[in-house]
Structure formats: C-alpha cells, structure tokens
Ligand SMILES: O=C(O)CCC(=O)C(=O)O
C-alpha cells in the first residue's frame with residue numbers, strides 16, 4: 365500500500381499508507397458510486413492533512429452520509445476497496461466536480477480543525493483572484509449612492525444578518541438536515557457555491573431559499589431564522605415596489621410599468637456566510653458573475669469584499685450602514701437592452717439600456733462576512749410568459765438586441781451555461797449587416 369499513487373490533474377500523487385486493513389469504514393448501501401465517494405473523501409483528507417488521522421476520516425465519512433441524506437445500512441467496507449474505488453473514480457473525469465463538492469462539505473464540517481492551507485478544489489486560476497480595486501486603478505470609479513431618507517430604510521438589516529450568522533454558526537448536526545444540492549429543494553444549505561460547471565469551489569456557505577414555482581412558505585424556513593426572514597422578505601417586497609416605480613421612471617416609462625408586467629413578483633434568497641480564509645489570495649468568496657434575476661437587493665455587513673467590474677477594473681462596493689446594494693440582473697438587461705445588466709439575464713427586457721453588473725466577493729483573512737441577496741423574478745404564474753424588449757425603448761437608433769424569452773427558458777439556459785457566464789448571448793437577435 366505504501367507505494368500506491370494515483371494520477372490526478374497530470375500529477376502522480378502518493379496515497380499514504382492507511383494502516384492495517386483492520387481499519388474499517390462504514391459505507392452507504394454498498395452502491396459503487398458511494399464507495400467511490402467515500403474513498404475520495406478519505407484520500408483528500410489523508411493527502412491534505414498529514415499526518416492524517418484515520419479516526420477523523422471515519423467521522424468525516426459518517427457526516428457525509430448525513431449530508432447526502434442516504435439511508436445508512438451499516439455495511440462495512442475494507443480500506444482496500446475504498447482505495448480501489450478511488451482509482452476508478454479519479455480516472456473518470458466526469459465525476460471531478462462532484463468529487464470537489466463532496467470534499468467541500470467535508471472540509472466545512474471540520475470547523476474545529478486549524479485550516480492553514482485551503483484544499484485544492486477551492487484554488488482558482490490567478491485571473492479570478494486578481495485583487496485590483498479602485499485603489500490601484502487610474503480612473504477612480506465610485507458606486508453611486510442614492511439617499512432614500514424618509515423612506516423606510518434598511519435599518520433592521522443588522523438584525524437579519526445576525527440571524528443568518530446565528531444559523532451558520534450552529535453545530536453541524538443542527539444544520540445537517542438542510543444539506544442539499546437538489547434544484548427542486550426550496551430551502552437548502554450548501555457549501556462552496558453553486559458549482560454548475562467544472563469551476564473551482566468558492567469560500568462560502570449558503571442557505572438558498574427559492575420558491576420560484578410558488579409562494580414563499582415561511583414554514584419551510586429554518587426555525588432559528590424564520591421570524592427574521594419572514595420580516596425581511598416583507599421588507600424587500602416593499603422596497604422592490606418603490607424601486608420598480610423609480611426604474612420605470614428612469615426608463616421614461618409610466619411609474620407602474622414594471623409592476624404591470626409582473627417581472628418582480630417572486631423572491632429567491634441567498635443567505636451567505638463567508639468564513640475566514642487562510643489563503644485569500646488563492647480563492648474567492650463568490651466568483652465573477654452577473655445575477656440571473658430581474659433585480660437583486662443585497663444587504664452586506666461591514667466586512668467589505670464585494671466588488672463590481674467596471675471598465676476593466678474591480679471597484680470596491682464599500683459597506684455603508686443602513687445601505688442596500690441594488691444590482692440589475694440579466695433578465696432586466698434583456699428588457700431594457702441598454703440600461704443594465706445584473707440578474708442572470710433578467711436584463712433582457714431593457715435591451716441593454718440597463719446593464720447587469722458583473723460582481724464578485726473576495727475571500728478575506730478577516731471575517732466571517734455575512735450577506736443576504738434577494739433576487740427578484742417573474743412569479744410562477746408567469747413562468748412561460750414571454751418577456752421581450754420593452755417596445756417603448758426601441759427606436760431607429762436603438763434596435764432590438766434580444767429576442768423575447770420566458771423565465772423557464774432563461775433559467776434553463778442559466779443552469780446549462782454555468783454560474784459565472786452571462787446568459788444573455790443566446791437571446792441576441794442577429795441582424796443583417
Ligand atoms: O455576498 C455578496 O455580497 C454578493 C453575493 C452575490 O453576488 C450573490 O449571491 O449572487
């Protein structure tokens with residue numbers, strides 16, 4: 365066993381001796397893929413934290429069982445069969461992203477361990493991590509601030525953020541029943557971000573709440589957060605109505621235009637927790653992306669780290685007490701064509717008049733950082749309603765850029781394209797030159 369190596373990402377990696385074969389591990393249902401996953405966890409654990417303690421590895425594997433919500437039939441597997449599975453698994457590149465995800469769940473569950481290096485599934489290519497910000501750039505961009513004095517502001521946001529922190533800082537056992545990556549699950553907890561493609565994982569834990577197919581149901585919120593989230597979503601609904609009027613007017617439309625097309629009737633939430641990161645120069649909290657929504661309203665705490673991409677520069681979005689960050693999504697860009705571009709292709713409606721904004725969150729050595737993003741989409745009743753460019757925004761000088769689409773098609777495109785790539789291009793209209 366001592367000489368065993370596996371080939372992974374063009375490198376031969378030693379598989380350290382795992383002790384005698386009397387070390388037994390509990391497996392799940394005996395199904396091959398589960399055996400292979402378990403072996404991978406073990407392998408990563410051994411490799412990353414030397415000298416690895418197999419006792420801990422066993423614990424990790426058990427917790428992973430919880431995370432997968434599979435029934436555990438207490439079948440025991442020998443270490444050899446786990447390692448054999450590992451070899452098969454690593455040879456099959458199709459599984460690599462799952463393997464990373466699974467490892468993330470495992471790492472995050474070991475909060476008590478002193479992390480001095482981040483596991484490699486979190487390491488991003490240098491261009492993702494470049495820290496250039498407004499401070500180092502020649503042109504100094506500032507995020508515009510609109511004073512909503514007199515309007516019920518976000519004063520209560522601190523309470524909501526405290527609730528999110530409280531949720532994430534519970535013992536793992538208390539959160540385990542929410543672990544899921546099932547797109548159909550309305551309320552779920554996952555680690556490492558939405559890894560839709562083979563991207564690296566991000567340094568973030570998320571509780572995602574998504575009732576796009578119906579009304580928000582507070583009964584399904586985690587109990588520890590229920591009251592705060594219910595209040596928060598009501599608050600967001602109120603603010604979104606005001607914003608919808610202001611954006612309509614900014615587009616030169618009557619103030620009830622956006623509410624009349626019902627493009628912001630549903631909310632989805634991401635309650636984010638960015639743990640302290642021991643190697644912030646190697647990873648990110650959230651990779652560069654545009655949101656697929658129509659509009660996103662974000663509340664962040666005072667840790668900083670959020671940046672928007674503007675004219676090839678990363679510009680800090682400094683925390684401001686009581687402030688809400690408002691992002692235009694891709695779906696709005698579609699409708700307004702030239703105005704914006706933020707929520708994943710919701711921008712279609714504005715024909716680029718409002719452009720969705722590329723943004724990201726840096727990983728930091730200080731923290732944790734907490735944020736809650738509230739994404740607005742058309743409601744379930746309008747899932748198949750065609751949304752196209754607002755006719756009033758078209759002229760000879762501003763021809764149609766995007767064809768009409770509906771939310772179902774749009775989100776399907778988003779899921780298949782990957783989280784960090786704008787979804788808008790397939791909806792572009794090709795015109796004769
Ligand atoms: O945490 C943040 O500040 C941003 C999060 C974000 O961009 C998202 O959840 O889409």
Ligand SMILES: [Fe+2]
Pocket residue numbers: 653654655723737
């Ligand atoms: Fe975002």
